[in-house]
Amino acid sequence: MYPAKGLFKTKRWIVISITIQWISEFVISMPFIFRQEPYCTFEIWMQIYTCLTAVFVPLFINMVLYVLIFLHARSSSRRVHAQTLSMTTSNNVNIQQGSISRRDISLLRQMFFIFSMFIGGWAPAYLSLLISNYIYVDPIIPEIMTIIAELCILSITINLFICNHELRQYLKNKIRQIFHGQ
Template sequence: MVICPSFIFFNINSLIYIKVRLLSRRVRSSVSLLIRISGSEHKSKISRRDVRLLRHMIIMFSIFIGGWTPLYLLLAIENAFYIHPILLSCFTIWCELALLCDIIDLYLYNHELRKYLQTIFSRCMPKINQT
């Protein structure tokens, strides 16, 4: 139950990271061409942007695993041991909180979406105050 979603999550994030890395290299190659023309040499290394993206993906993956693994383990041992329904409810809430953390993290990480929602919210606020 944890392995299959984790595998899918990991593969999708790997594809995203590879795509971002290729785009960063393409932009960096045009910049390094300008640097070579100007006379200074530049070594290709992992940019801070790529490191931040990788760190963000690892944090999201950790929240996902940390949120869902306890519930799945509890459901796996449910047939062998008596599990109190309150414990099952607590772990279900823990999963929902992990999902909420991932959603909030994606919202905070996406600057364009944040600006768009702030613009919509600021347009709606005067209308709400007038009524």
């Protein structure tokens, strides 16, 4: 997606990304590390904090990033589409200017799938833990919700393999090399 952007291919970018990830995880876990209770408890404020940092903050960040990605991809599609139209003769071309390209629809579909799997998987798991503080929730319910969340992560991972042609081709070549001894 970023062939013209050298930064995204450098080791420096990888180090920056990993460093930001580790620092943010450390900052998020600070309330749990520095609490003063002599024994391990999972108080309500900690459950709310966990729910916010595990579901709703990533939800907001993902929404903003997905909108930015879509707007960038859409403007890119329009630029490419405009260049294509200027190169072709207008005799047989009858294209609506406001239509969404198949590429953009595919991108929207992927974003919606990943977004809904994340929210549909993790929000019920954390919310069931929060709700269990106020009303009786059978202990099996949070466990089932956790399994559903893990299945959602699995489906996102499988989707990555299904929808990424280059990754599939790379894996096919590696598997062929393994079985053919090359």
